[in-house]
Amino acid sequence: MFWVLDYLVLALILAGGVLTVRIRSLNGAVMALSSVGVLLGLLFVVLGAPDVAHAQLVVGAIALPALYLIAIGKTRTDVPEDDPSAAGTDRRKEPER
Numbered sequence: 001m002f003w004v005l006d007y008l009v010l011a012l013i014l015a016g017g018v019l020t021v022r023i024r025s026l027n028g029a030v031m032a033l034s035s036v037g038v039l040l041g042l043l044f045v046v047l048g049a050p051d052v053a054h055a056q057l058v059v060g061a062i063a064l065p066a067l068y069l070i071a072i073g074k075t076r077t078d079v080p081e082d083d084p085s086a087a088g089t090d091r092r093k094e095p096e097r
Contacts, residue, residue, distance in 0.1 A: 006047070033065060034064075037060025037062075
C-alpha cells in the first residue's frame with residue numbers, strides 16, 4: 001500500500017520539475033524548484049531515510065532557492081540591450097584626449 005504514496009510523490013516531483021522549466025517568471029521558477037526540494041525530502045522520509053531528508057530540506061528547499069533569489073535580486077535589469085557595457089566589457093569611460 002505504501003508504494004501508492006511513493007508513486008504519488010514521484011508524480012508530484014515530476015510535475016514540479018516540468019513546472020520549474022516551463023514557468024516564465026524567475027522568482028516563480030525558484031519557488032517551483034523549492035517545492036521540488038520539499039517533495040524530494042518527503043520522498044526520502046517515506047523511503048526511510050530521515051537524515052538524507054533533513055539534508056535535502058536544508059539544501060534543496062531553503063539554501064539553494066535563497067541563493068537563487070539573492071542572485072536574481074542583485075541582477076541589473078535597467079541596462080539597455082544595445083549598451084556595450086551590458087556585455088561584460090569595461091564600464092569605465094575612456095579618458096578624452
